[in-house]
Amino acid sequence: MPRLINIMGPSGCGKDALMGEARGILPPEKLVVFAHRYITRPADAGGENHVALSRAEFQLRLNRGLFALSWESHGFVYGIGREIDLWMEKGFSVVMNGSREALPAALRAYPGMLPVLVTVPEEVLRHRLASRGREGAADMELRLARARMDVADVPGLVRFDNSGPLTERGRALAELILETLDDRRE
Numbered sequence: 590m591p592r593l594i595n596i597m598g599p600s601g602c603g604k605d606a607l608m609g610e611a612r613g614i615l616p617p618e619k620l621v622v623f624a625h626r627y628i629t630r631p632a633d634a635g636g637e638n639h640v641a642l643s644r645a646e647f648q649l650r651l652n653r654g655l656f657a658l659s660w661e662s663h664g665f666v667y668g669i670g671r672e673i674d675l676w677m678e679k680g681f682s683v684v685m686n687g688s689r690e691a692l693p694a695a696l697r698a699y700p701g702m703l704p705v706l707v708t709v710p711e712e713v714l715r716h717r718l719a720s721r722g723r724e725g726a727a728d729m730e731l732r733l734a735r736a737r738m739d740v741a742d743v744p745g746l747v748r749f750d751n752s753g754p755l756t757e758r759g760r761a762l763a764e765l766i767l768e769t770l771d772d773r774r775e
Contacts, residue, residue: 591620591676591677591682592770593677593682593685593695594683594685594702594703594766594769595685595699595702595703596685596686596762597686597689597692597704597706598706599714599732599735600663600732601717601721601732602707602714602736603751603755603758604686604707604751606759607755607759607762610755610758611684611766614760614763619767620680621770622682622683622684623684624669624685625638625639626686627642627647627650627670628642628665628666629642629644629665629666651668656668657670657671657698658687658691658695660688660690660694662688662690669685682766687704689738689740690738696743703747703769704746705762705765706748707749707751708749708751708752710752711736715729718733
């Protein structure tokens, strides 16, 4: 049975790299696809490969019901397109890069969703944020403070430590995805 897998965590915890690594490991016959996000951030801003939209175009798409999920964070608006519903109807499980704050709305829309909270120790997060060089010192401190926001334990929440080597952690995420798909089919 297809499932939505919501990968969440603080900015800089390595979600994009982790998902990219897992994506390269998962065999195509397992019918797992990765959703892209629509973001009101320029395409060349660095970070994940996303569909860049102006705020006006984002709002138009939102008003027309083209987003399955949407939220605002860090001054940008994010969306996951309705295409995920079609993919799941066709038998695919979908992995998405979600939001901790938007988790309650995501669970209401997709009650069978698997929420995965990616975590790293604060010193690792500080180093990663500094290394990517996207934020100034003040913005980095705001992101670190926001990273301390915890997610309430919800049924099925998986806390996933991403402080190890990328190849090892990507393999572990791929295994987690495969295990949850096997669990749902029993």
